[in-house]
Amino acid sequence: MSEKKTRPTRSKPPLKKEPSAWPMFLKAHDALVARVEERLCDAGLPDLSWFTVLWVLERAPDQRLRMAELADAAVIPRSNLTRLVDKLEKDGLVVRERVSGDRRGAYARLTPEGDSMRKAMWTVYKPAINEVFLQHLSAQETVALREMMERLLEANHTEV
Amino acid sequence: MSEKKTRPTRSKPPLKKEPSAWPMFLKAHDALVARVEERLCDAGLPDLSWFTVLWVLERAPDQRLRMAELADAAVIPRSNLTRLVDKLEKDGLVVRERVSGDRRGAYARLTPEGDSMRKAMWTVYKPAINEVFLQHLSAQETVALREMMERLLEANHTEV
DNA sequence: TTTAAATCATTTCACCTGCAATTATCTATT
DNA sequence: AATAGATAATTGCAGGTGAAATGATTTAAA
Numbered sequence: 001m002s003e004k005k006t007r008p009t010r011s012k013p014p015l016k017k018e019p020s021a022w023p024m025f026l027k028a029h030d031a032l033v034a035r036v037e038e039r040l041c042d043a044g045l046p047d048l049s050w051f052t053v054l055w056v057l058e059r060a061p062d063q064r065l066r067m068a069e070l071a072d073a074a075v076i077p078r079s080n081l082t083r084l085v086d087k088l089e090k091d092g093l094v095v096r097e098r099v100s101g102d103r104r105g106a107y108a109r110l111t112p113e114g115d116s117m118r119k120a121m122w123t124v125y126k127p128a129i130n131e132v133f134l135q136h137l138s139a140q141e142t143v144a145l146r147e148m149m150e151r152l153l154e155a156n157h158t159e160v
Numbered sequence: 161m162s163e164k165k166t167r168p169t170r171s172k173p174p175l176k177k178e179p180s181a182w183p184m185f186l187k188a189h190d191a192l193v194a195r196v197e198e199r200l201c202d203a204g205l206p207d208l209s210w211f212t213v214l215w216v217l218e219r220a221p222d223q224r225l226r227m228a229e230l231a232d233a234a235v236i237p238r239s240n241l242t243r244l245v246d247k248l249e250k251d252g253l254v255v256r257e258r259v260s261g262d263r264r265g266a267y268a269r270l271t272p273e274g275d276s277m278r279k280a281m282w283t284v285y286k287p288a289i290n291e292v293f294l295q296h297l298s299a300q301e302t303v304a305l306r307e308m309m310e311r312l313l314e315a316n317h318t319e320v
Numbered sequence: 321t322t323t324a325a326a327t328c329a330t331t332t333c334a335c336c337t338g339c340a341a342t343t344a345t346c347t348a349t350t
Numbered sequence: 351a352a353t354a355g356a357t358a359a360t361t362g363c364a365g366g367t368g369a370a371a372t373g374a375t376t377t378a379a380a
Binding site for chain 1: 182185186187188195293295296297304305306309310312313315317
């Protein structure tokens with residue numbers, strides 16, 4: 001005994017069981033990223049995390065950033081960024097530079113080779129985004145989606 | 161194919177450099193998932209992969225599935241599913257059952273304890289989805305987003 | 321100045337991940 | 351029936367991951 005029956009007009013939708021937006025969002029993300037990574041891999045290129053770092057550095061002032069800034073911009077934990085920059089540096093795509101006035105810190109700076117790699121990756125990455133993602137959305141949808149994502153990201157800004 | 165030169169009036173937009181839909185999509189996804197996982201972790205509950213398995217099994221016929229079916233439905237590589245089910249089984253949330261007529265195969269079946277855990281996780285997961293995701297979208301946006309994600313997923317269905 | 325706390329980057333550790341064998345079993349062909 | 355080839359699940363391995371500990375240095379406080 002408990003139910004509040006005696007509701008004259010039930011407006012509850014009849015047991016909708018279609019997959020809702022959230023699980024679709026998760027599944028679609030995984031599928032799309034896998035597809036794009038596949039393209040890069042097939043082309044013998046490094047993965048998205050490398051591109052992200054190269055891309056962030058390329059548009060940074062002097063094409064360099066402190067390790068912590070780079071980690072934040074690329075949304076990578078700092079411990080991972082250290083190791084990622086190790087590999088990038090070993091491949092000559094970035095170099096570490098000392099920070100004048102703070103011997104604790106280090107800059108990561110994009111090298112010309114790193115910028116070449118960024119461009120090479122973009123020639124694969126850009127069409128992949130188009131074929132996997134943009135092609136399936138109308139112009140309005142793309143704009144609407146971007147706005148939604150911006151709003152969600154803003155609302156869930158990495159808390160202090 | 162694409163090039164049409166000799167266009168008298170250039171309609172190219174003037175160097176737009178606002179972040180487009182794809183990178184926003186990636187960033188938002190990561191932020192939202194991190195937020196939701198944080199909620200589950202804070203509540204002392206297992207992570208999303210556990211929930212996914214429990215949820216898929218709960219709605220399966222007889223609340224059980226073959227390992228391969230479960231891996232596909234949960235979008236988890238089979239080798240990982242084996243180890244995940246190991247842990248779930250150790251915690252009594254699922255049990256493995258032999259398949260009559262095929263001694264290679266195994267079912268994973270949801271236990272009552274597993275269903276209790278699914279419910280317990282849902283009491284945290286559901287409000288988390290609302291607060292982190294749904295709350296920031298209008299009803300129309302939610303529908304539009306789901307449709308976009310469905311279309312993208314369909315278009316990028318895990319190729320054979 | 322000496323001491324304590326904060327900061328930056330790195331390293332450690334324990335765990336997770338996916339690919340590629342491996343094992344066991346089933347199916348099809350001869 | 352015997353063999354070869356598929357298939358199901360697991361396991362080995364090589365490498366990636368983040369939280370927390372560490373080392374080095376700077377800043378703030380006493």
